[in-house]
Amino acid sequence: MDAEEQERAPSAPDVDATVLLDALPDPVVVIGTDATLRWANAAAEAAFGWRRVEWLGRDLSELVHPDDLSTALLALESVQGKPIGELMEIRVADATGTYRRVELRGRAAVQLPGTGGVVLSVRDVTDRRRWELAAGDHTALAAVLDALPTIALVLTPDGRIRSTNRAFTRMLGHPLDDVVGRPLTDFVTIASTLVLSDQLLVVADGSGRVSFEVEMLAADGSTRPTSLTIVDLVDDGAVDGLVATATDITELVDARERLRHAATHDDLTGLPNRPSIAQHLRAALADAEADGGTVGVVLVDVDRFKAINDRHGHMVGDAVLVEIAARLHDAARDAGLVGRLGSDEFVVVCPGATADGVERVIDMLHWAMRTPIEVAVDRAGVSVQIRVGVSAGSVLGAPGEDPDELLARVDASMYRSKLRRRAKR
Template structure:
């Protein structure tokens, strides 16, 4: 062994140009390093891309080995004329490239030591085959004598160097691994070459002629260095371009990922490979601290039992690395396998969305769905479920329960007079006061408008506890509410129902408390009333009537009858008053005194009044005579800001002249909102419509009302007319009103005229118009022809009117 080493050193130092040996070594190092750079790319690729990288790796490796060999051969100076056969030289290059590609292909087929050894053997044998094929192309003036043992040793050194290079380099993912692998491969190649060179002895032979056409050493060196340099530079260029492209793409992807609202994390083999800024913020740690950590089960847990379903959105919890509360997240995963790179195998990208804002929004939506937006109390929907739960509770525990229905007295007046902000302030303060007197499991709720509910759960005698609470609520709600520097008066009426006496379900308790509230309002407000069974039938009847009326308006069950008005001086009919009637499908004709109050209580009077106005105007247009038509306005209509626009629209739609329409109002209707009512009346007058004061003398401040607004007509209430000649005071009042009308030059109409004596008196007192059974009964529109035809006799006579006798008041 020592002799071999001595011969190796002697050969290297005495028979070689050390400058060229250094060049050969540099070429070998550069080529081997480039080879492992390419090898790392090849190991990470698949398919066609892998084949391309393998071809380039084999070419660079083979040319590097080949260049190292022939530059070192040129450095060899045996003292004889030498040359190189072109055929053998090129053949050795092809052998080197083929064996190198094969060796790297085997080594990268599967990451294992066996494959590394097999690939190393192929690489070592390739270097040996290339070396000794290249030696066969060496021609000199002598005979080559080989020492076979040394030749075998050279092959072993080549295989050992190549194998060690593959084992140490591994996947060659880092520069350090690539440099170590390239260095060991270079060492194996150099060891094989110079050991092989030390195995030959040249015996000079003058008979051997070196042909002139053989490649000279200088030419071979130039060609080898040029070709190999270009190949190596090409390989390095390819790696550089691919690396730069990958880095640029990675940077673009990272910028996009960091700009994403959702957290993105790349996982391979259950561990974090990469993540964007949003995920790092969620996890509460920098990327360097997260890489390599297990994700599932440690940082991220799923609500379901199958965390590996791709393409399915799942919800889970993310535990920050530094500790703290778990974050609810939604996760969407997808395999990131581009089919061209091995390192993407099993790589999974998870998009992690923070659900805290969404959960907070959902909680807010849930809260708003169950609570009143103004007061924060449970709303009607929430009340039903909470009351049902309270009923179940008292059934199981033996506790007692009461439902208190609360309605604020005169809330609408305060809201109209002081504005909606004042109304809101009253409602908010009411809610605050209710919450201050109830404690769980009791609770307060708002039904809507100015209606509230208090559900009391108590352990003792509930009637007593409910009465105490109701009294305390009335007292507390009677305290004025401060708003904008003034105190707003407040009051309340309460209805109370008890479990189980008044109902065993939430619906029954609510309905019966509402009935008790209705009774409290009828009692004068500011009081509370307990539900009593006997009130059920009457209130239920009114509610059924309200329901039927609402349906009757929609189904066209209402009809309009018309009662004539006549001039007192000659009895000629000058107009009609529209009076609504309801023909119920099962109850028959229902008088206005029965259903008008129901309509007012249940908010139907507005729709009813509008319908009557439209119907009356449409009927009046069909009359041949241009007689006036009088229509009563309800207080709700009078205070509606849209009333003038409605009347204008009805007049245009029907084609009725404004001077033929007479709108009748009562004094009491004016005083609910005096200024708004006067504003509407002035706007109606501007349209040309006539305004009459109905039931004059029964309201308040009649004279001041006449002073405030120029009415076109005054109607004396029938309660005074029917007592003419019966009561002296009534006779004096009628005479005074007629004198007042003459003084103010306002026509006066007497209602309820039923006898000849009344007619004679009213004529004698210069009454302008008469209305009542003595003139004509209310009748449908198709029965009015005796008065509405152009050639009709319109004065009331014995033949055309009922007998002038005392008649009963109309139902």
């Protein structure tokens, strides 16, 4: 090129090479001949979370996965005598200590002042490799899905089953050929159909994810309490539908019922406990206020129960209470709620009862205790017969009356009855 042509040729911008490298979107690092990091651009800093001042001077062995260190050194050697090195894949630690999988290629021809090493172009391929591994392991993934104890489904946006795993058959007994193509609502109870349909509408309205409980129908007609989660992946090109999981929660539901029963029932006798009695009494009084009726309440106290405990021991005393509870319940269950108020006191709540009706209930309770209670006292089968009497008081609750005040009134009535029984002896 002559002088005239040189004058006409466009001149290169007067920009430092490091500035250009710093503007690149992909990470670029410079490794010195001593295998230490000499320089890194802004993209490298962003990709790996390191501040450049923290990287500079660090040895490759501190950054590269130990199993990949020899590969990294080979990448540096591969540029010797070549314009560009071989493409290598290694794992490099980010600022959190997590190893990222990267592709890198070295170039020795770039001249940067003060580097004296190799420039490496780096590309993070962690996510790409994950997808490649997943795609290559499709058969294993399908086997894992079929082995899961939880039902996994892909649904159309309107809730039809496009595919499911073998857990559907194991849990509910329906052959897969009879399941695919049918609405999921075909496999839940009528009551749960409304719940499921409503939740599908919630997902369609953009909630993205819903979790709720339904009763699923097994092939034999039985039901399974099930926790169902539906996730909206309609906009995901790989799915183009809804993904759902269904988990059998029979044990969880049973545990809930046991906890609920324990909270509302007496451990020893199985009768409703004091909080449950109070709740039932409040409801009965509210109903009485609405229809202008009354509520009969009977309080039963076991006569001389302390003497039974003192003579035979608490185990025999407990057995006596269990038998008394059973007899009182059988005698008065048609009249209302029979519960244990505490210790040796029992209550019968009789909604809508009249004064005469309450007296008939008391007569039935006394009749139930007419025969002695037989209780085993040792493992050899020796038993004793204990004759037990009860004292009973009663009141009629007025509409709007406070439950605690009503229980206090019936307690006073029972105490008067006990005094009368003692006076007759």
